[in-house]
Amino acid sequence: MNRLLNRNKSSRDSQRDYKFLREAVITVSKTKGLYAALLILAVILGAVVNIWPSLMLRRIVDGSLVSGSESLWKLAFLYLGAVLLGGVVDFIREISTTVYGQHVLLNIRKQMLDRLQNLPMKYYLGVPAGETISRFTSDLDAVNTLFSAGLVSALADLLKIISLLGALFILSKPLGLIAIGSLPVIFILSNFFRKRIYSRQKEVRKRVSDINTGIQEIYSGMKLIKIFGKENFFAERFEPSLEKHRLAMNANSIYDAWFPCIMQMVRASVIALALIVGAKNNLTSFALGLSLGTLAAATDLFIRLFDPIEAVASEIQTIQQAVAGLDRIKQFFHEPLELRTQSNDANNSFDVVVTSATDSSIVVKDVHFSYPNGKEVICDANMFVSAGSKVAIAGRTGSGKTTLMTLIAGLHPTKKGTITIGGHDPFQMPAHVRRRFIGIVPQTVQLFNGTIYHNITLRDDSITREQVIRAIETVGLGSTIEKLPEGLETLIGEGASQLSFGQTQLLSLARAIVTDPPLLLLDELTSGLDAITERQVLDAIRNVSGKRTIITISHRLSGIIDAEVVHIMESGSIMESGTPEELTSQEGWYSIYKRLEERGWRVS
Structure with a gap:
């Protein structure tokens, strides 16, 4: 049972x-x-x-x-x-x-x-x-x-x-029986050869992949290879891959050559047997004495029979591979799938228009979080950010700053504890509400193939052209975009060769503020910028601040932008909180980081 x-x-x-x-x-x-x-x-x-x-x-x-x-x-x-x-x-x-x-x-x-x-x-x-x-x-x-x-x-x-x-x-009927008797022979032989040909072809593809990898390595590193004069070394290291490919091709060609020969011999043998049995002759006592037309038709039918038999053997193998x-x-x-409750609170309490004046106070209470199959990244984190304040989260690389930001942005649910923005769980906010409530500038700027306009709106039809123009003017990109051949319709992509690194950062900032969100999250925005470009980005951030709540994440204290309150993170927990002046006087983590940076050390 x-x-x-x-x-x-x-x-x-x-x-x-x-x-x-x-x-x-x-x-x-x-x-x-x-x-x-x-x-x-x-x-x-x-x-x-x-x-x-x-x-x-x-x-x-x-x-x-x-x-x-x-x-x-x-x-x-x-x-x-x-x-x-x-x-x-x-x-x-x-x-x-x-x-x-x-x-x-x-x-x-x-x-x-x-x-x-x-x-x-x-x-x-x-x-x-x-x-x-x-x-x-x-x-x-x-x-x-x-x-x-x-x-x-x-x-x-x-x-x-x-x-x-x-x-x-x-x-x-006797010719039909001969045909049936030949089926297993042809099928078994065909299956035998095709399995071995397939395994050899897999080996050839693997060797081709090795060659491609080697060529890519040499091509991408050619400048360094020439600088150190290692052309001969890399050429010699590449030769075994070529030799293995040659041997794999030879092994494959042996089966490729034998397969049609064997099958032709089998076909000829079956047809010869059919002719001997069916023809009028004195050689055999069991000759059927069929007419010439019947023998011609039977021969043609036998020839037509072999192709689908061989094909079925191949198709069975194809089906097996396709099923994989x-x-x-x-x-x-x-x-x-992502489990969002879509409760009444999440769907109905945001029917009002979200503006920069919407309550954006943040409460992080007893939060724990870990990535799949990993150790706990956020451990008992607690933080309060009042609406309209400018807050910085600082700490070493790997302390959990960016992870905490993604939790505030509603990209992950907390493992334990709660995070609320204006009294609502950001993870349960509908996507269109999150887009207008929270503006995010990630550490790595992602540009998509398309126009500058579409990179800012992300093809959100509810965003007007006037909003886009206002956003680029606010971040100081207006004059730069006007000089481009097609203006806002200039095509850019992942490489964004028309824009400098600093300009792509400003473009990302324009994307974040185009919906006029009350909360702005900035992750290492000035990391990797030269002094002049960093000043331009900082000025742009001050222009967009207004009454927004702004959280800046940085592993350098010098990257903190006009923070009223600073939170120091270490090992997934917030160790210190206070104004820069208060933290300096406490002789804690903040003051240690500050003295190290003043002496030329980089906190990372």
């Missing part, structure tokens, strides 16, 4: 596992029903039409060439028509499969993108970017292969095999 229950549970789990695929297939079948119908029709017709040329060949030989009772021209045109019809059916099948498969792929990709956008921040911190990209590229390609070169092709080839065997049995990719996509869909 338990086994039965477990089996039923496993079946239900399996159905849920591939729910994304089932939904994609059902959706596409409803919206692209014509292609689905054409695909089914083409697969069935392909199996039937595939035997017509062979049967027509029998009629041509026996009815025209031997007896002369039928017109050769008429039969020739019928034969040509059967071949052309088979080509048209195959064409329709290929087109329908491609279109249908691409729409299924698009549907799954949209499901994945929707899920990706709703995954919690801990996913992005714990899963390498390359792994996620592989889910969207190579693994999805495997799903496409599952449709185009896997399931559909395998079904079409299996139907062709059945129809060809049926035609052979119609012509002659499908399983990895399934794992992606099993990633837990």
Whole structure:
């Protein structure tokens, strides 16, 4: 009984596992029903039409060439028509499969993108970017292969095999038995060679990857290589990769060369056996004495039979590989989504317009937090920030400053304790409210491919052009952008070659204040800037301050911007709090950091 229950549970789990695929297939079948119908029709017709040329060949030989009772021209045109019809059916099948498969792929990709956008921040911190990209590229390609070169092709080839065997049995039962007897031999040999060819091809791809890695290393480090005169050393170090690639290619070519030879020998042997058995002769007592047309048709059917048999062996392997990719996509869909309660408080209490005058007082109470599979980063942190105040959080690198900022920004839920802004949990704020309530300038500026305008608005249609112009003027970028060829419509990207590092910082600041948020979070904004650019950025921050609550994060006390209150963090806890004057007189962490910086030490 338990086994039965477990089996039923496993079946239900399996159905849920591939729910994304089932939904994609059902959706596409409803919206692209014509292609689905054409695909089914083409697969069935392909199996039937595939035997017509062979049967027509029998009629041509026996009815025209031997007896002369039928017109050769008429039969020739019928034969040509059967071949052309088979080509048209195959064409329709290929087109329908491609279109249908691409729409299924698009549907799954949209499901994945929707899920990706709703995954919690801990996913992005714990899963390498390359792994996620592989889910969207190579693994999805495997799903496409599952449709185009896997399931559909395998079904079409299996139907062709059945129809060809049926035609052979119609012509002659003994020839049909010979065909059935040859199936396992051809399938086993084909499977044997294809498995070994695939393993050799994997080795070749691995060696190509090694070569690409080596070339990339040499190319990116060429300046340093030339400076130290190490060209010969790197060339010699690169040679083993080339040699391994050569050996892998040789091993692969051996199987590539043997496979068609062996299969041709098997084909010839089977056809020869069929001719010996079927022909009128005195060599064998079991000769069937079939007509010349029947032998010609049987020979053509045997030739047509071998290709789908070999293809099925390849398609089974393709399906197995595609299922592996499908399983990895399934794992992606099993990633837990971000759990936000979406309570009435979160949805309804923010119906008012958020402005810079909205209450932005912050209370951090007994907060604990740790990243996935990591030690506790924030430990019993407590802090109060009154609305409209200018606060700094300082401490060494790794003390938890940036993590605390992301918690205040609502990017992570706390493990323990509470954080509120104006009495509300920032993690439970709707995204559109957070965008207007909290402005963030992260330590690493992220620019997206697009115009300067879209990099500031992030394609939020509710932000007007006047707001964008006001933001860039406030941060002091107005004259710089006016000098660009297209102004706000100038295309920039991740590299942002048109903008200096300091200008990208100012652009990030403009992005943060464009919605006029009451709370501004600045993470190491002046880190890495020269003195002149740092002064420009500091002036911009003073321009945007107004009545906003501003929290500045810095591991240098010199990076603290007009702070009324300073909080010193160490090992995830806030060790000291007070005005700069109070902390200086206390002879604690703040005064130690200050004396070290005055002596030229860098607190990091």
